[in-house]
Amino acid sequence: MQVQPYIPAMKLFRSRKLRVEEASLPARPTLAQREAHAIDAQLASRAAAGDDSAFTTLVTRYQPAVFRWSLTFANDPDEAEDIAQEVFVRAHRRLSQYRSDGSLEAWFYAVTRRAASQMRRKAKRRTRLALSPGARPAREVYTTDPGGRVDRERATALIHEMFSNLPPRQREIFDLIDLQGLTPAEVADRTGMKPASVRANLFKARKSIRARFLATHPSYSELRK
């Protein structure tokens, strides 16, 4: 009979805990990220002091990211444009509240989340107040670029196909991790959630999204039974 080596259970537990904690920690910023952070902090302080050109530079730097984040919370690109515009209005007012020790990107993301959430609540109220929600005319895409128009319509269709059945939080986490490529630790840091909650929401979102595609498997329903 072979004798098993003695391994204290607590040591195993500690090492596993350490690994989980290390995986949950956000990565250390690189030199480029630190330089970008310094530039952002300088631009933010100038913009907060009333420098319009600095604010325009900030908008130019962050508009694509804010628009991309807004797409997650919106139902179509036009609504995302509205959210992005609202985000910059709020940023113009509250940029003085930004503390330079944090990431401006994370600050903009928090503003985007809040603005999208408030606009969603307002939209719900309007829908409730409307006599017939179905009577609301579909949004037209006003663009002279045919390719851009097709892209936007395609994006709208994909958003509806992927996210229509998801709660906002699952939609956000799925988008950040699976579509934008962030790690769960980064998402937890950015959204203020616990890493375990992030993972749980991610699994639920994946399950909900992929069930539709997996249902085309010939034996999926039998296997699920």
Next chain:
Amino acid sequence: MTCEECLSALETESLREMTSDSAVIQHCATCPDCARVTTMVRDKEYETATVLNSLPPMSDPVTVAETAGLTDQRRRVGGVVVTLSAIAGAIVIWIVSATMVVPGLYRAGVIGGAPPPSGVRTETMQLSCLSPQQAADVIDPYIRGHNSRFYVPSSGISAITVRGTPDELAKSRDLITKFERDPNAACRATATRLRNTMEAVDGAFGDANSEPVVAPSPPTGKGPGLFGPTPGPTLLAPDKATTPPKKK
């Protein structure tokens, strides 16, 4: 790996982390059904990520920045206007309520207890002869209204305060004036009159040589009658002679 295990893995695992040597990919290489759904899921997520990540915003950043500045400025002004309007509204409401509403409610009796009935007044009457308690006894039966009352000072001041309707006040004033001006009241008696009265009393009861009072004879049924002329002197009327005075 079975199809069931493959589908379970596909339900929740990250497709990005599935390398070529993973069990799912190896199973998909042998199972066309699982390979088809895996490819479908991967393509759909890849397409969604590509379309959403590459979709540019339509708005010009400069326009967005200018609009943000203008909107923010407009909201600031709007906020100031709303705040000032709220303050002005609050002041107007306070003035209106203080000058019109609250007095109206007070008059209507909604606040501040029962309203004072119209015409109720308060008057203090000076007393020169009656004591405040005597005056109170005199006017008490006439001060019976719901809000009518009188106050007897406890500090010895010779006055009484009456609160009531004009009728009650007038009645009280008349009564008090009448008793105050009564010449037979004790306080109106002069020293001479008092002395005379006392001498008269002393004369009636204090003379030791006066004749005893004789009681009338009982009626006999004969003669002139019960109160007819009787012989001999009579000091007192018959009805006052029932008890002879004691001799001192």
